[in-house]
Amino acid sequence: MDSVFIVDPARCIGCEACVQACAECGTHRGVSMIHLEFVDRAHSVQTTPQVCMHCEEPTCAQVCPADAIKQTPDGVTQSSLKPRCIGCQNCVLACPYGVPKYQVEIDQMMKCDMCYDRTSVGKRPMCATVCPSEALYFGPLEEWRGRRRGRPVGTWRFGRQVVRTRVMMVMPESVDRIDVWADKRQGAGREDRLDERRAEVAD
Numbered sequence: 001m002d003s004v005f006i007v008d009p010a011r012c013i014g015c016e017a018c019v020q021a022c023a024e025c026g027t028h029r030g031v032s033m034i035h036l037e038f039v040d041r042a043h044s045v046q047t048t049p050q051v052c053m054h055c056e057e058p059t060c061a062q063v064c065p066a067d068a069i070k071q072t073p074d075g076v077t078q079s080s081l082k083p084r085c086i087g088c089q090n091c092v093l094a095c096p097y098g099v100p101k102y103q104v105e106i107d108q109m110m111k112c113d114m115c116y117d118r119t120s121v122g123k124r125p126m127c128a129t130v131c132p133s134e135a136l137y138f139g140p141l142e143e144w145r146g147r148r149r150g151r152p153v154g155t156w157r158f159g160r161q162v163v164r165t166r167v168m169m170v171m172p173e174s175v176d177r178i179d180v181w182a183d184k185r186q187g188a189g190r191e192d193r194l195d196e197r198r199a200e201v202a203d
């Protein structure tokens, strides 16, 4: 699979076309495997789609006691296999991106598998075909670079742990990895400053 999957949160307009398209996919029984998240709900209406990031070394598969989550040779982490999944939800807790969801009705974990039935034969995932703003891009990296600014990044830091993902997120040119904990700390700092400011106004 030569194409890359790139998520650009700044282009997301929150229309949920991706969510609808994913739910209508024949293999999902009406359940969407893509989630629409608010980036910073307290301060912004900015949304971003969340797909499985298809980690190089998927934690979800590593913690599965039933070996129900397989990774394809081209690096796509599959949804759980029904005869194997025992519904323990270890994968739900282990995924750093909050992707796998336990489906109570079928006692099984389900998650985005990058529409492997489509992408393995050169088609785009359903979500990327309907996104009107191309917040979800699937195609050649050179084509993306030819008409977009920013840098697709697939390296994430969670404290001392580094996670590399097949799906990439668009960041400014100066950023070559996404430091999740540092961003959280900066967010906390802003909350502290806001609290200080509120206290000043109240005085």
Ligand code: SF4
Pocket (backbone or CB within 6 Å): 052, 053, 054, 055, 058, 059, 060, 061, 077, 094, 095, 096, 097, 098, 099, 100, 111
């Ligand atoms: S993003 Fe989560 S569900 Fe997807 S491969 Fe990584 S650990 Fe597994």
Ligand code: SF4
Pocket (backbone or CB within 6 Å): 063, 064, 065, 066, 067, 068, 069, 080, 084, 085, 086, 087, 088, 089, 090, 091, 092, 108, 109
């Ligand atoms: S819920 Fe299923 S796929 Fe997830 S860890 Fe448990 S057995 Fe494995």
